Amino acid sequence: MFGSVMLEVAIGLAFIYVLLSLLCSSLNEMIAGFFNLRSKNLLIALNQLLTNEAKPAEDSAAATLISKVTSHPFISALKQPPVRFFGKHRDEKVPNYIPPHTFAVTLLDAIGARSRDGKMKTVTSIRSLINKEESEHLKRSLLPLLDNAGDDLEKIQSNIEAWFDTSMDRASGWYRRQSQMIILLVAAVVVTSMNIDTIHIAHVLWHDSGVRTALVAQAEQLAKSDKDALTKDQNYKEVVKKIEGLSLPLGWDSESVTKFWQNREDAKGDRENRLWAVLVKITGLLITILSISMGAPFWFDLLNKLVDLRSVGKRPSRVAGSPGREGNAQKPPVVE
Numbered sequence: 354m355f356g357s358v359m360l361e362v363a364i365g366l367a368f369i370y371v372l373l374s375l376l377c378s379s380l381n382e383m384i385a386g387f388f389n390l391r392s393k394n395l396l397i398a399l400n401q402l403l404t405n406e407a408k409p410a411e412d413s414a415a416a417t418l419i420s421k422v423t424s425h426p427f428i429s430a431l432k433q434p435p436v437r438f439f440g441k442h443r444d445e446k447v448p449n450y451i452p453p454h455t456f457a458v459t460l461l462d463a464i465g466a467r468s469r470d471g472k473m474k475t476v477t478s479i480r481s482l483i484n485k486e487e488s489e490h491l492k493r494s495l496l497p498l499l500d501n502a503g504d505d506l507e508k509i510q511s512n513i514e515a516w517f518d519t520s521m522d523r524a525s526g527w528y529r530r531q532s533q534m535i536i537l538l539v540a541a542v543v544v545t546s547m548n549i550d551t552i553h554i555a556h557v558l559w560h561d562s563g564v565r566t567a568l569v570a571q572a573e574q575l576a577k578s579d580k581d582a583l584t585k586d587q588n589y590k591e592v593v594k595k596i597e598g599l600s601l602p603l604g605w606d607s608e609s610v611t612k613f614w615q616n617r618e619d620a621k622g623d624r625e626n627r628l629w630a631v632l633v634k635i636t637g638l639l640i641t642i643l644s645i646s647m648g649a650p651f652w653f654d655l656l657n658k659l660v661d662l663r664s665v666g667k668r669p670s671r672v673a674g675s676p677g678r679e680g681n682a683q684k685p686p687v688v689e
Contacts, residue, residue, distance in 0.1 A: 360663050361569050362558045366551065366644075367656040368572035369599070373549065373641070374649035375583070376592040377539045381532055384539070391449040391528065398524035399423070399447065402517065403460075405490040414487035421463040423447050427455050453514035453521075460513060473506040533646065540645040544638050548605045551644065552637035557602055564600050569663075571599075576660045580653055 385391060397407050400419060409415035422428065423446055431448035461467050464486060466479045473479070476499065483495050498516060502508035543549070558565045575583075596603070644652075 357663075358559065358565070360659065361565050362555055364572050364656065364659045364663065365558045365565060365568040366555060367652050367659055368568060368575060369549075369554065369601070370641075370644045370647075370652040371575065371649055371656055372592055372596050372599075373540070373543065373645045374647070374652055376596065377536050377543060377645055378649060379592060380539045380543075381536050384535055385532070390531065392447050394524060394528045394531070395449065395451065395521075396423070396447045398520060398527070402494075402520045403491055404488055418463060418486075418488060418491070422456075422459050425459040425462060427459050431455070451517075451521075453518045454510075456517045457510045457513040461510065473509070476502075476504055476506065476509070479509065536648075537642070537646045540642045544641045544645070547603050548638075549603055549641045550634060550637035551640040552633060554601055554637075567600055572656060573660055576653075576657050580650065583649070583653060 399422065400406055400409060400415075403418055403422070404415035406415060409419060428447065428451060431451060433448065458467070461473070461479075464479075464482050466474055466482055468474060474482075480496070480499055483492055483499065486492055494516065495513075498512040499509060502512055558568065
């Protein structure tokens with residue numbers, strides 16, 4: 354019984370963490386979209402790749418090269434239409450994502466390595482064009498790719514694609530770290546404003562079998578969902594609706610604020626007990642914040658494992674009318 358209750362409490366907490374992680378992830382996407390974080394991150398990555406500068410000086414050769422690349426029709430076609438915020442149009446300089454092939458063709462066009470009909474010029478001509486570039490960083494980057502390709506024009510383009518791909522992997526790492534920090538801050542705001550205290554919730558789940566059973570049933574339903582669809586298709590309103598439907602002590606009210614400052618056993622309380630209550634409350638909130646920062650995929654996988662463990666540990670239900678263990682016992686033979 355003890356182990357079963359503990360497992361159900363763990364399932365309930367994992368279920369809550371999944372929903373909260375989805376909520377914070379949705380809010381992070383809204384923030385990233387509002388501030389064009391993906392586009393800005395990609396622009397910085399392009400600057401670093403082509404000029405070795407996060408933001409080249411205006412009217413410099415490096416800035417001219419970046420402008421040629423970002424204003425190319427192939428790149429412009431990938432941009433999202435301008436969005437209007439507070440009466441002003443917010444336009445992105447680069448799209449959120451550029452395919453490696455598109456970048457390679459765009460860069461070759463920018464340095465004049467392709468003719469108007471789209472065909473590549475000779476290797477000798479391309480080498481001459483690269484050497485004419487003012488950016489020493491670009492020369493040091495492209496000439497080894499050219500040397501590696503030999504006389505194979507297609508390999509020149511594929512080498513540029515691989516070079517770009519490697520750089521974008523690093524840029525993705527930058528964006529993930531940035532997103533992780535935003536999610537952590539969003540989680541802190543959500544958890545504190547909604548008073549989502551892991552210690553208090555675990556206490557409620559442990560002692561209230563009705564709430565625990567209802568939460569486990571919802572968790573089992575969620576565990577049947579497809580992981581990719583769950584993490585991609587959930588929007589802010591859907592997640593909030595699910596969280597509001599939980600029969601849990603969430604939010605700040607007069608009772609929760611009173612308990613925050615008073616000792617549970619002594620209505621008057623004293624300084625030591627109040628301090629302890631504050632530390633427990635802060636610890637419970639911090640546990641929730643750090644748990645959310647681990648992400649919905651982590652908690653969804655753990656939730657599935659816990660649900661599977663619970664289903665394995667269940668006793669098989671008896672069929673109506675079937676005998677119990679005593680009824681199944683064989684009777685000794687009667688000796689006449």
